[in-house]
Amino acid sequence: MVDANVMKKTFTVPEIKPLDQYDFNRAKVCASVRWLLAKSYGSAENVPADLREPVLIGQELQAGVSVLLLSPDLYWRAHSQLHLRGVSQGPGQGPGGVSKGPGQGPGGVSQGVVQGGDHVALLQLLASRGHAPRDQDRPVTVEDLQHTPIKTRAHLALIDALMSLAAMETVGRVKMAAEAEQIGGGSPWENALLFWVNRLNQRLRESTEDDDDKTQTCTDLQPAQPAIRYRKDKVQSKLTPTFPLVSGVKDLSNGCAIAAVLHYYCPSRLPLEDVCLKDTMSVADSLYNLQLIRTFCCGTLQGCCPLAVEDLLYAPPTLHMPLGC
Structure with a gap:
């Protein structure tokens, strides 16, 4: 886990438009x-x-x-x-019933x-x-x-x-998505998305806590060792990373939960030690995470993120759909 203020020398936090100049x-x-x-x-x-x-x-x-x-x-x-899934494809048809001629693809x-x-x-x-x-x-x-x-x-x-x-x-495609209705408050896809993000963050939290327990001794006199090994060129924290609980799309705007999900699926490409996970996130911390996410998307996911860093930070309701995709 890193501190954005320390990372500025090696990872430039982007400048963003102030909220009063941001065109939603x-x-x-x-x-x-x-x-x-x-x-x-x-x-x-x-x-x-x-x-x-x-x-x-x-x-x-x-x-x-x-x-x-x-x-x-x-x-x-x-x-x-x-x-x-479930889209019928008759003879000579691709997804959505679009007719296909000779030599045509999906x-x-x-x-x-x-x-x-x-x-x-x-x-x-x-x-x-x-x-x-x-x-x-x-x-x-x-x-x-x-x-x-x-x-x-x-x-x-x-x-x-x-x-x-x-x-x-x-x-x-998420097996436990049927339980997502318990969250409530949003559209079905939004509830399912938040449930999915929370479940993965919970798994990371439990995994980290288990590692913490294994490193502790039977005496209370010795401090617990961190569960995650950090690179020597980064700030080492004695605190366990904080995996946030999200109740709305706006809660994704500090990048913590999204970056944790990306780490869950691609741990070698986005190490958890590179993510800023703190109880209280500053704007600089959030911008660091969001830039990290965009860099990951550009380098690993063929530039799949259509949002700018300031879009992710402000996360207005009009952008919840692109953020969810």
Whole structure:
């Protein structure tokens, strides 16, 4: 476990915009479109360089991105990458019922082109799975998605529906996700996600405590030794790492729980000793963890995080869906 103040010489804590200068709506547009593009192209690394900054000044989408959004192909390609369970695939069809021609891959993708499937079919598919997109309590229509100039809110609602489908698919693979309803207070995918994060953090907590018990002697005169070995070039703490209990998506904003989950699955790539886990986290501590998470995602998960560090730190409700994905 490290202290962000000590790590500054080797790990630069990024500068962020103050909360009063942070544009929540712009952040939502950027994160949502980045997620869609990354899914459509297979990974963030495959997204063309001229599309990686989808938003211009304010909330205006750049022209190339707007053209792509007006076509259903981008959405169908993203949908095909979700690898949904229980989606029927008849002869010559890929995920979502998209027709496949000769030489085409999953989802009807052939050299970056999706055959078949239009806005009507996409909306019907999402509705059949309980994720019909809505814009301010009004169903998103085909006319909304094809309208020029582009109706950004309608497209954000469609992206949210795909994100929700992806989130439910991810947490649905967790065996104990059925118990997640005990948390309450959020959408089903959010409750399942938080339950999953808490369960993994609990396992790490128990493992650390067990290691602590093994290192203690029978006398109270000798102090307990730390359960985790730390690198010599980092601050050594005599305290056991704190694994937080999260009750809402906002509780993920200090990076502790997320980094712990990443360590659980990839212990050699993200050692626990590299994570800042303290009872009281400063802003610098949180930024250190969040930058650590983004660096891990870029280096190990093909740049799968569509959020900036300040997005993760502020974690406004509008970004809970991209954060969950």
